[in-house]
Amino acid sequence: MGTKEKILDVSLELFSQKGYGNVYVGQIAEAVGIKAPSLYKHFRSKREIFDAILEEMQRRYQETAAGLQMNGQDAGADGAIFQKVSEEQLVQMGIGLFRYFLHDEYVRKFRKMLTIEQFADKELGALLTRQYVEDPIEYQAQIFEMLIAGGLLKGDDPKIMALEFYSPIYMLLTWCDRDPKKEKEAMGLLESHIKQFNKQYGRKKK
Amino acid sequence: MGTKEKILDVSLELFSQKGYGNVYVGQIAEAVGIKAPSLYKHFRSKREIFDAILEEMQRRYQETAAGLQMNGQDAGADGAIFQKVSEEQLVQMGIGLFRYFLHDEYVRKFRKMLTIEQFADKELGALLTRQYVEDPIEYQAQIFEMLIAGGLLKGDDPKIMALEFYSPIYMLLTWCDRDPKKEKEAMGLLESHIKQFNKQYGRKKK
DNA sequence: GTCTATAAGAAGATAGAC
């Protein structure tokens, strides 16, 4: 890893723990293994480091989102993918989303950074809302709408279903961000939640 | 309001917006209407201001919690209170909780401060978890357990019910903290959610 | 209790040698 990438890496780690204002360029330099003035050969200022992180993480998110929406245009093709929806698949969808958000090192650190900076920087607050409230709910509402249309789930308000499916995921996620030791307990609650969700909205098997 | 109280007041406002490390004593003093050195006649240090806020807000929370748990020991008496549970009452319980968390000026600012400081200060992270995850879920699980025992709701896992009832409240709350203009939309979603919850878990009327 | 003046130190950033 080049020095420039290492600077971004350790800066994200520090920003996600202490927040931008409580991280000093000396700390970044020390974590990288150089002296503070050397940082300025790679970035013009501390703010430029922050901006570079922001840009890179948004790029990655766009990539992931584009990947997830797959055939968003073509509901027919998506329907086919979920042809055989089952409790097990709903559980996998929820647990998978949770695991990805929680375990991907960059996703986790960036979410923590957004959380810390959300009120100081309106743009970051809006980003947090988009990435962790509006996009997931809209995406899941679309999926539920297709599953209902295909007769695989019952229900009449996909958006409320998405709110009810996703909100516990989000809350358990913020819980584990504060205390990673809770992951096992959170996973158990999440599984119970999804099974309950399936019991409520799933079509009877026989 | 005495100067000492005013210092705590404006400090909480500033800390909840920028975070402890990004607030300077000069800003606090300016907001109070005095010069920075005068602050030190009321508090020995900036940290002491922060600690005083923390202590005061925890005192208020204990007070509120004690009030809410009412007859927590005496499930019989609590049962009586909820004798005539209805959709309208569930809605009022959820909306009421939401409104209180969102509109009480001190509660809202303190929550934002905890949110900002949660990763830098483990104690504050634990406090946020207690006040906004564990206590509400435990409290609501107890209520649901009583309502089930009394035949007013159906369901077999009060804790999962509490998770499903409360998580959307929490998510909509964090959403509105970032963007208060969303309150009306959030309130509408919340009401739909609770009605859906009641449809799933409520005993049929006839 | 509030002020002005100021100390003491921290933090971001630059200059210039290597």
Next chain:
DNA sequence: GTCTATCTTCTTATAGAC
């Protein structure tokens, strides 16, 4: 690209007059 030395500004806190 990394270093040491240094500049400038900001920030917390104290001293002492009123």
